Amino acid sequence: MLAAPLLVAVAACGGEERAYEVPDELCGVPVRPGLLEPLLPPGDELRQEKSSFGVSPGLQGCMVFVDGDVALDVTGKWRAAGHTAKEAASNPGPDLIEGGRYALWNRGAATVVPCRVPGQEVVEADGGDEGKAELFSLEVEATKAEDGTEKAMKALIGPYAEAYRETLPCRDG
Secondary structure: OOHHHHHHHHHHHOOOOEOOOOOOEEOOEEOOHHHHHHHOOOEOOEEEEEOOOOOOOOEEEEEEEEOOEEEEEEEEEEEOOOOOHHHHOOOOOOEEEOOOOEEEEOOEEEEEEEOEOOOOEEOHHHOOOOEEOOEEEEEEEEOOOOOOHHHHHHHHHHHHHHHHHOOOOOEOO
16 A cells, blocks of 8 residues: 555656556566566556467567557567577667576567477467477567666566466476
């Protein structure tokens, strides 16, 4: 109960207010609101909507809108073995951190997590090499780069990727 007034008070210090509550999930995946807060702009209304990629089963996505404008774009893709976080990044020159586990740039972050799914195939139409799905790439991108966005993405991508993996039908071995 104390967090909401504090949130509005902190947002008000910058001259703009956040009238919506920062969610405790991003695209159906649990995440600490403190990780999302620095990536969300001030505004009145927040809405999350799953992206439609037609009939392609190899893609998953979601957009977060604030007052009707896209604030965050989340895209997940099944990948064949050997795909890297750098290849998963839509940015052509990301910084690689934690030994290449994560790709990071001023507006976003990407990673690839192991996730074997019997019967799931990767097809070229999904933006990858054909083969068996053994990895899942995840990219989160903010629509506007502001001071602190890269730091906030760095804090978000690890915990969010781990929580997202828990929602996938991964099988060991």
